[in-house]
Each structure stands twice: as structure tokens, then as C-alpha cells.
Amino acid sequence: MVRIAPSILSADFLNLEKDIKMMESAGIDLFHMDIMDGMFVPNISYGPMILEHIKKISNVGMDAHLMIMEPNRYFDIYQKIGVEYLTIHSEASTHLERDLSQIRNLGMKSGVALNPATSEEAIKYVLEVADMVLVMSVNPGFGGQKFIASQLKKIEKIKSMIVNAGLDTKIEVDGGIGVNNLKDVVDAGADIVVSGSSLLKGDFNKNYQAFKDVLNGK
């Protein structure tokens, strides 16, 4: 069962509670939270305070995608908030194996993200301590960018690595995904699909149904 995780970056922040409730009522079970520091990526988005507020009004799980340098400085904060996945970038962590193990030891699922230019080889020796690999199919920092098709090959290679190692690590794919390329992403091996603008711009319920129709082969 493929999970669809809306990227909250594309929500209406003046009516955030309304958007959160709308997505929860539609059956969404994972929110993708894009946390940006203006250093690792050129943009600054929001921080833990927004996640804390969402937690007060919703039981939907959260995948906190930290697009920040030296992410281990913030592990405790996200543990207290109660996120399901805490995802860090392979390019931003000095000691990736230790950081991923620490996330697990704190009781969260560990996620490791790869920029489009980063090879799957970067996670070869940490796959055993990763509950999820996040393949970025755009350069992180902004919503609404074009899907980078070369990432499909990377998803397939990571899927093989996981299967060959006998692991249950999930693959999440994020950036530029819509009904036009959803099937390609899932066929390549995605277990979780993140989408911002294609889901949240316009009529969410209609867009979400179109995503589900693709997944159901309609």
C-alpha cells in the first residue's frame, strides 16, 4: 500500500488548521514537513513550533524532513513533538551512521535523504540503520519544481539494495510528482510519495482522488 504524504509547504498558512482538517478527513495518514534553515538550502520555511501546533489539532503522523546543517542539534525537539519519521540529509550529517542510530534510539523512525546529485552509494553502509530513504526528485528548497527523471534509476537501484540486503527500509520520493509521473515513481519502487503543489493547489479532494485512481490503476 503506497502512502501519499502531502507537503505542508504548499498548504495555505493563513488557513492552516482548515487545510490540516481537510486532509485528515480525506484519510491522509502522513504529513511531510519541510524544515529549511537557509544554509543547507537557500530557503527558510518553518520550524518545530509549527509541528507542535499541528500536533495539538491532528493525529496524523509526521515525517519531519530536516533540510538543515548538522541536524543532530535538533533530534530531542522532534522526539518531544512525537514525529513518526525524522529524516536527515546524507550531505548534511558529519556522522551519518551515528545520527541515524540515534534517531532510532530516541524512538523515532530514521530517514536518510539524498539530493538529486548524490549517488545511492552514499547510503550503502548505513542502510541497516535507515527505516526510510528519501530520494529527492528536485533540488530541495522550493515547491513547484520540475521532476528530475534521472532519479527513477536511483530509486530502482536503492530498491535492489534493500531487497538484496533483506531489509524492510521504505523508499520515499519527493519533488515534482503529479498524476503524470506517479505511476513511474511507484513502479520504480516508491513506498511513500510526497506531493505539494499537485495535491494542494486547487481542489485537494479532487486532486487526491486523482492520485488514488492512478494508484488503483483506474
Ligand SMILES: O=C(CO)[C@@H](O)[C@H](O)COP(=O)(O)O
Ligand atoms: O522538499 C521539498 C522541496 O524542498 C518538497 O517537499 C516540495 O515541497 C514538494 O513540492 P512539489 O514539488 O510537489 O510542489
